Amino acid sequence: MRVIAGTARSLPLKTPEGMDTRPTTDRIKETLFNILQPYLTDCVFIDLFSGSGGIGIEALSRGAKHAYFIESDKNAFTCIQSNVVFTRLAEKATLLKQDVFSALSMIHEKEADIIFLDPPYEQGYERKVLAILADKPYVTENTWIIAEAKLLEDFSFASDLGFEIEREKKYKTNKHVFLRKGRED
Numbered sequence: 001m002r003v004i005a006g007t008a009r010s011l012p013l014k015t016p017e018g019m020d021t022r023p024t025t026d027r028i029k030e031t032l033f034n035i036l037q038p039y040l041t042d043c044v045f046i047d048l049f050s051g052s053g054g055i056g057i058e059a060l061s062r063g064a065k066h067a068y069f070i071e072s073d074k075n076a077f078t079c080i081q082s083n084v085v086f087t088r089l090a091e092k093a094t095l096l097k098q099d100v101f102s103a104l105s106m107i108h109e110k111e112a113d114i115i116f117l118d119p120p121y122e123q124g125y126e127r128k129v130l131a132i133l134a135d136k137p138y139v140t141e142n143t144w145i146i147a148e149a150k151l152l153e154d155f156s157f158a159s160d161l162g163f164e165i166e167r168e169k170k171y172k173t174n175k176h177v178f179l180r181k182g183r184e185d
Contacts, residue, residue: 001054004030006061008087015052016076024055024118024148028171032146033058035169035178036114039144040064043113048100048129053080055116060089064114070096070103100125104132112138118148127157134161134181145179155179 001013004026024032032055033040040059045067047056056067069084071077077097084090096103100119115133119125126147133139145163147155155165155177167178 001052002026003054003058003061003087004033006058006063008057008061008089011087013052013054013057013083013087014079015054016073016079028174028176029054029058031169031171032176033062035167035176036144036146037062039114044068044109044111044138046070046107046112046115048104048115048117049119049125050080051076051118053083055118056093057083057087057089059114059116060084060092061087064092066092066094068094068096068107070098070100072097072099100129101132104129104136107136107138109138111140112143114144114146115139116146116148121150121153126153126155127161130158130161130163130179134163139181141181141183143181147177147179149175149177151175153177 003011041063042065045059045064047069050069050071053069056069060067069080084093117129151174162182163179164182169176
């Protein structure tokens with residue numbers, strides 16, 4: 001796994017050993033960031049269930065002003081620490097070693113521009129995270145929330161939580177679901 005573009009381009013990233021994380025492949029990461037590129041400059045990026053930190057590091061490398069990395073697994077967290085130092089992006093990173101659900105209350109930004117989540121599949125974490133984000137003041141109508149999920153994962157519940165699906169990008173076995181908070185009338 002490597003950084004695809006930006007200031008840390010081509011630098012290799014460490015990944016946690018074992019089967020507890022699923023690093024996003026370079027091809028899928030490149031497709032995702034081609035979609036996100038217009039929104040990255042000076043953005044606040046939140047990487048939930050960060051794994052190796054590859055997604056948040058890619059965002060920083062491509063122009064995000066700050067990224068939060070939230071990961072509870074000890075080995076994965078150690079990889080993130082090593083990767084942000086190696087890519088010389090540590091000064092733009094906040095690392096939180098705790099579960100995502102409690103860590104979301106530790107973020108005190110006026111607005112988060114992009115929130116990415118790639119939770120363990122088939123655990124129902126997408127619904128739980130969106131339920132928490134629905135009440136966070138840093139999640140506005142302008143905030144992109146992107147969930148990486150299994151291809152057949154149903155996101156119809158999102159509208160009940162006040163989010164609209166604006167786009168889905170499907171791959172062979174998984175997809176990215178792009179959501180925004182619904183406009184309050």
